[in-house]
Amino acid sequence: MTAEQQRLKVNALKKVPLEQWGPYLSDRQWGTVREDFSSNGDAWNYFPFSHSHARAYRWGEDGLGGISDFFQNLCFSVALWNGKDKILKERLYGLGNFEGNHGEDVKELYYYLDNVPTHYYMEFLYKYPQQEFPYEDLVEKNRNRSRLEPEYEILDTGVFNDNKYFDVKITYAKHSKRDIAIRIDITNRGKTAAPITVLPTLWFYNRWSYGGLTERPCIKKINNNAVKATHERLGNYYLYFQKADMALFTENETNHEKLFGRPNQSPFVKDAFNEAIINNVNVDQLRENTEGTKFSPVYKYRIAGGATKSICLRLSDVLMDQPFPHGFEHIFATRKQEANDFYAEILPKNVSEDWKQIQRQALAGLLWSKQYYHFDIERWLSTTDDISPLSPERKTGRNHDWQHLKNQDIVLMPDKWEYPWYAAWDLGFHCVSMALVDPVFAKHQLILIMREWYMKPDGQIPAYEWNFGDVNPPVHAMAALQVYHIEKKQKGTGDINFLKRIFQKLIINFTWWIHRKDANGNNIFEGGFLGLDNIGVFNRSMPLHGQMELEQADGTSWMGMYALNLMDMAIEIAMHDPSFEDAATKFFEHFVLIAEGLNELGMWNNEDKFYYDTLAIKEHDPIQLKIHSIVGLTSLFAVSTIDKKVFDKLGDFRKRFDWFEDYRKKNNKFWPNEEKADEETILLSLIPKERLIALLQRILSETEFLSEGGIRALSKYHEKNPYTVNIDGTDYTIQYDPGDSTSNFFGGNSNWRGPVWIPINYLIIQSIKKYGDFYGDNLCVEYPTGSGNYLNLEQVSEELMKRVISIFELNQSGRKAHGDYNWFYQQPGNEHLILFYEYFHGDTLHGLGAAHQTGWTALAANLICDMSENLPPVEQAQEVYEEENEEDV
Missing domain, CATH: 2.70.98 (Beta-galactosidase; Chain A, domain 5)
Incomplete structure (x- = not known):
C-alpha cells in the first residue's frame, strides 16, 4: 500500500x-x-x-x-x-x-x-x-x-x-x-x-x-x-x-x-x-x-x-x-x-506513456476542481452586502423557493472559473471519475447532493445556482452504481451500506419525477431542457401554449434508465438483504411501463427508424419534431442484464417477473427486449433489438453522428437539411452547428447542436458494451456504416473509445483538442500540457466551451482504464502504441 x-x-x-x-x-x-x-x-x-x-x-x-x-x-x-x-x-x-x-x-x-x-x-x-x-x-x-x-x-x-x-x-x-x-x-x-x-x-x-x-x-x-x-x-x-x-x-x-x-x-x-x-x-x-x-x-x-x-x-x-x-x-x-x-x-500499466499523461492530468484537474461552496438562500434573500439595499424583487426572484438550501461544503465543480458552482448532473459524472482515485469521496459527494440541505423537501435535486429549479438528467443512480462497481473491483467487496443509503434518497427523487414530470400519467416525461441546453428546435424550458405539451423522448429514456438503475441497485442489495427484493420488482415493473410509453405512444417513427420528441396538441394530431439528435439516442442508455444466479436466490422476484411477462404477452401488451443467452442471462432493454440495430446504423454513420472523435450531439444530416417547425405562427429552425453555439439559449455559452460531448459518449459506449457483452458475435454491425466492415458490439465500443481518446492524444500535428493553437503546444516545455474542454468541435475536434471542465471530461481517464482491459501486457503496450502511430512518428 x-x-x-x-x-x-x-x-x-x-x-x-x-x-x-x-x-x-x-x-x-x-x-x-x-x-x-x-x-x-x-x-x-x-x-x-x-x-x-x-x-x-x-x-x-x-x-x-x-x-x-x-x-x-x-x-x-x-x-x-x-x-x-x-x-x-x-x-x-x-x-x-x-x-x-x-x-x-x-x-x-x-x-x-x-x-x-x-x-x-x-x-x-x-x-x-x-x-x-x-x-x-x-x-x-x-x-x-x-x-x-x-x-x-x-x-x-x-x-x-x-x-x-x-x-x-x-x-x-x-x-x-x-x-x-x-x-x-x-x-x-x-x-x-x-x-x-x-x-x-x-x-x-x-x-x-x-x-x-x-x-x-x-x-x-x-x-x-x-x-x-x-x-x-x-x-x-x-x-x-x-x-x-x-x-x-x-x-x-x-x-x-x-x-x-x-x-x-x-x-x-x-x-x-x-x-x-x-x-x-x-x-x-x-x-x-x-x-x-x-x-x-x-x-x-x-x-x-x-x-x-x-x-x-x-x-x-x-x-x-x-x-x-x-x-x-x-x-x-x-x-x-x-x-x-x-x-x-x-492506473493501468499496459498503456502508452502518452495515455498515462492524459489520465494523470485529467485526474489532477478533477482533484483541483474541489471547491468550498457557501450559499444560504434564506440569508441571501433577507440580508444585503451593505452596498445595495434590500429589494422586494429579490424576495420573489431567482431561487426564492429554495430557502431550505444551506450549502457550506467542499464540492466537485465543473470548472472553477466558468462554472464555480456545482451542477447536479455534472457532479454525477465527476464522481464516476473520482472513484478511480478516491471512491470514498465520490460516494460522499453523491450522498451530499441528496442531503436535506441540498435536496428540496419534495425530492427535487438542485440543478445549479442560476436556477436551482431547472431539471437535469437523473444520472445519479447510474453514477452510484458505477462508483460502487469501481470500488468493488478495486477492493474485492462492494459497499452495500452506501447503496442502501443512497437508494433511499433516490426513491424520493424518482417519486418527484413521477409526480411532477409525467403530466398525463402515461409514463411519458416532459422534464424541461434536461441539461442539454439548446438541443431542441426551441427552448424546451419555455412555457408552451396551454393547448400544447412537449413529450420528450430523452426525458422518457432518462427515466427508463433511472428505473432500471434502481432495479439493478435493489437486486445488488437484495443479494445481501432480502428485504429489498420487493423494491427490485417495483422498479422492474415501472421500467416495463416506461418502455411501453416510449415505444408505443408515438415517439418512434417507423419510417425514419428514430425516436423523436412529440408536441401533443389538444384536438389535433401530435407533431413529431424530426430532429436527429442525442434526444433520440438516450434510449440506448437503459440496458441491463440479469444473471440466472439472481433468479436462483431471489425467488419472489423471479416469480413476479415470470407472472408479469406472461400477463403482458397474453394481453398483447408491450414487453421490453428480453432474450436468453445460454439460458444464463436475461437482457432488459428500453428498445427492441431491431430498433437498436436501426439506431446503430445512424450512430455509426460518418455522414450522421460518427466523428473522428466520437458521437456528435446532433447529426451532420442537418448540415444540409435543417429542420423547421411552425408553432403558433412562429418558425423554429435547427441545423448542424459543430462549433461554438450560434444560439443565445441559456447564455449561448454551450452547444448541443453538433459538438462531441464526453459524458454522452461515455454513456453510449457503456451501453453498447453492455449489449455486446450479451449478444457477443450473434450481433454484428457495419463500422462505420456503409464500410462493409462488420464488428460485434464489444468491438464497436472499443473503436468508439479509441476515437474519444484520440481527441487528447499527441501526434505529429499536436493534439486535436488544441486545434489551431497547436503551434503553442508544440513549443519546448509545452508538449505535455493538456486542456480538458467542455466539448469538442464536431468536425475538427478542437476544444470549445469551458477550457478546464475536467469534471466530466475526466471520463477520458475512465475510458483509458476500460481500454486497458483489452490491451496486451505492459511489455508489449509501447510497441503496439508506436506501431499504431507509425505514420505520425
Missing part, C-alpha cells in the same frame, strides 16, 4: 473524508449568483471583474492557484505584476456573459499539472505575459464578433509571441495535514531579461463584516520572516517566508471610495497592495503596519532569459525557529515520488 493510499485509508474513517487543507479556493467568485444582491438578478454586471480586486466578497474567496482550509477561513494564493499591467494579477480574468460572443469565457493560460486525493502534493502552472495583459483588446474584439465567428482567445492577441512570458509554477507539498511547504518557480520563457514582482498572499475570508464571527481574525508580524494568523475557529497558523524586499499588511475590506464614492474608514482596504505596488500609494503606511487580515511578502526580480527564480514558504500550525532547515526542499521530491507511486499502483 502506497503512502497516499494509507492516508486515504485514514480519511475513509472520517465523517467527511477530506483533508483540512486543499485546492478549495475558487478560481472566480465575482459574477456569481451568490454575490448578486441586485434587484434584477444581473449577476455579471452587479459584481464585474473590475470590482473584484477592490471589493470584499460575501460568500467565499478566489485566487490564483490557491488553497484554503475546508471552511475557507484562511486562504493562500499568488499575486503577480509584470511592471506593465494596471492591476495586480491576483485572479484569472475572463469575459462576463454579455461581453463574449459566446457567453462567459476565461481568457488565461493555466494548467492543473498534478494532484493527489489528500492534496499532499499539488502542481499548478500559470503563464503570465511580460507585455501588458490585453484586457481591453479581449473585450473589444470579442464584443465585435458575431455568434457565427470563433472566440478571440488570448493566444490570438500576440502577447505570447516569441515566448515573452513567465511560467509561474506553484507547488504544494505537505509535511503533515496542517504543515504545508510551498514553492513558487518563476521561469522566463523569453530570450531577454524581464521584471516581475511576486506577492504570495495570505488572507482571511471576510466573515466579520456580516456577523459571522465574534472577533475579527488577525495576521500579525512575528519577525521579518514570519507572521501569525489567528482565527477563533481555525486557531493559530504561521506563514514562514524567505527574505523579501518588503512585507505589506492590509484588510480584506471593500474600497468604498474607489467603487462607490463613499469614504473609507482607513487606507487599509482590499486593493491596497495593488495601489502600493503599481502606483506607489501608501507604501510606507502598509510597510509600517504590523497586522491586518491580508498579508504579502513582496519579491521583486529581473529574471534573465531562460532563467528561473524560486521562492519557498511554509504554512503551518506549528511555531518553529527553523522553518527552512537544511534539506527542506527534499519534501517536494518525496511527495512527488509518492504521487508517482500512487498513480502507478491504481
Whole structure:
C-alpha cells in the first residue's frame, strides 16, 4: 500500500473524508449568483471583474492557484505584476456573459499539472505575459464578433509571441495535514531579461463584516520572516517566508471610495497592495503596519532569459525557529515520488506513456476542481452586502423557493472559473471519475447532493445556482452504481451500506419525477431542457401554449434508465438483504411501463427508424419534431442484464417477473427486449433489438453522428437539411452547428447542436458494451456504416473509445483538442500540457466551451482504464502504441 493510499485509508474513517487543507479556493467568485444582491438578478454586471480586486466578497474567496482550509477561513494564493499591467494579477480574468460572443469565457493560460486525493502534493502552472495583459483588446474584439465567428482567445492577441512570458509554477507539498511547504518557480520563457514582482498572499475570508464571527481574525508580524494568523475557529497558523524586499499588511475590506464614492474608514482596504505596488500609494503606511487580515511578502526580480527564480514558504500550525532547515526542499521530491507511486499502483500499466499523461492530468484537474461552496438562500434573500439595499424583487426572484438550501461544503465543480458552482448532473459524472482515485469521496459527494440541505423537501435535486429549479438528467443512480462497481473491483467487496443509503434518497427523487414530470400519467416525461441546453428546435424550458405539451423522448429514456438503475441497485442489495427484493420488482415493473410509453405512444417513427420528441396538441394530431439528435439516442442508455444466479436466490422476484411477462404477452401488451443467452442471462432493454440495430446504423454513420472523435450531439444530416417547425405562427429552425453555439439559449455559452460531448459518449459506449457483452458475435454491425466492415458490439465500443481518446492524444500535428493553437503546444516545455474542454468541435475536434471542465471530461481517464482491459501486457503496450502511430512518428 502506497503512502497516499494509507492516508486515504485514514480519511475513509472520517465523517467527511477530506483533508483540512486543499485546492478549495475558487478560481472566480465575482459574477456569481451568490454575490448578486441586485434587484434584477444581473449577476455579471452587479459584481464585474473590475470590482473584484477592490471589493470584499460575501460568500467565499478566489485566487490564483490557491488553497484554503475546508471552511475557507484562511486562504493562500499568488499575486503577480509584470511592471506593465494596471492591476495586480491576483485572479484569472475572463469575459462576463454579455461581453463574449459566446457567453462567459476565461481568457488565461493555466494548467492543473498534478494532484493527489489528500492534496499532499499539488502542481499548478500559470503563464503570465511580460507585455501588458490585453484586457481591453479581449473585450473589444470579442464584443465585435458575431455568434457565427470563433472566440478571440488570448493566444490570438500576440502577447505570447516569441515566448515573452513567465511560467509561474506553484507547488504544494505537505509535511503533515496542517504543515504545508510551498514553492513558487518563476521561469522566463523569453530570450531577454524581464521584471516581475511576486506577492504570495495570505488572507482571511471576510466573515466579520456580516456577523459571522465574534472577533475579527488577525495576521500579525512575528519577525521579518514570519507572521501569525489567528482565527477563533481555525486557531493559530504561521506563514514562514524567505527574505523579501518588503512585507505589506492590509484588510480584506471593500474600497468604498474607489467603487462607490463613499469614504473609507482607513487606507487599509482590499486593493491596497495593488495601489502600493503599481502606483506607489501608501507604501510606507502598509510597510509600517504590523497586522491586518491580508498579508504579502513582496519579491521583486529581473529574471534573465531562460532563467528561473524560486521562492519557498511554509504554512503551518506549528511555531518553529527553523522553518527552512537544511534539506527542506527534499519534501517536494518525496511527495512527488509518492504521487508517482500512487498513480502507478491504481492506473493501468499496459498503456502508452502518452495515455498515462492524459489520465494523470485529467485526474489532477478533477482533484483541483474541489471547491468550498457557501450559499444560504434564506440569508441571501433577507440580508444585503451593505452596498445595495434590500429589494422586494429579490424576495420573489431567482431561487426564492429554495430557502431550505444551506450549502457550506467542499464540492466537485465543473470548472472553477466558468462554472464555480456545482451542477447536479455534472457532479454525477465527476464522481464516476473520482472513484478511480478516491471512491470514498465520490460516494460522499453523491450522498451530499441528496442531503436535506441540498435536496428540496419534495425530492427535487438542485440543478445549479442560476436556477436551482431547472431539471437535469437523473444520472445519479447510474453514477452510484458505477462508483460502487469501481470500488468493488478495486477492493474485492462492494459497499452495500452506501447503496442502501443512497437508494433511499433516490426513491424520493424518482417519486418527484413521477409526480411532477409525467403530466398525463402515461409514463411519458416532459422534464424541461434536461441539461442539454439548446438541443431542441426551441427552448424546451419555455412555457408552451396551454393547448400544447412537449413529450420528450430523452426525458422518457432518462427515466427508463433511472428505473432500471434502481432495479439493478435493489437486486445488488437484495443479494445481501432480502428485504429489498420487493423494491427490485417495483422498479422492474415501472421500467416495463416506461418502455411501453416510449415505444408505443408515438415517439418512434417507423419510417425514419428514430425516436423523436412529440408536441401533443389538444384536438389535433401530435407533431413529431424530426430532429436527429442525442434526444433520440438516450434510449440506448437503459440496458441491463440479469444473471440466472439472481433468479436462483431471489425467488419472489423471479416469480413476479415470470407472472408479469406472461400477463403482458397474453394481453398483447408491450414487453421490453428480453432474450436468453445460454439460458444464463436475461437482457432488459428500453428498445427492441431491431430498433437498436436501426439506431446503430445512424450512430455509426460518418455522414450522421460518427466523428473522428466520437458521437456528435446532433447529426451532420442537418448540415444540409435543417429542420423547421411552425408553432403558433412562429418558425423554429435547427441545423448542424459543430462549433461554438450560434444560439443565445441559456447564455449561448454551450452547444448541443453538433459538438462531441464526453459524458454522452461515455454513456453510449457503456451501453453498447453492455449489449455486446450479451449478444457477443450473434450481433454484428457495419463500422462505420456503409464500410462493409462488420464488428460485434464489444468491438464497436472499443473503436468508439479509441476515437474519444484520440481527441487528447499527441501526434505529429499536436493534439486535436488544441486545434489551431497547436503551434503553442508544440513549443519546448509545452508538449505535455493538456486542456480538458467542455466539448469538442464536431468536425475538427478542437476544444470549445469551458477550457478546464475536467469534471466530466475526466471520463477520458475512465475510458483509458476500460481500454486497458483489452490491451496486451505492459511489455508489449509501447510497441503496439508506436506501431499504431507509425505514420505520425
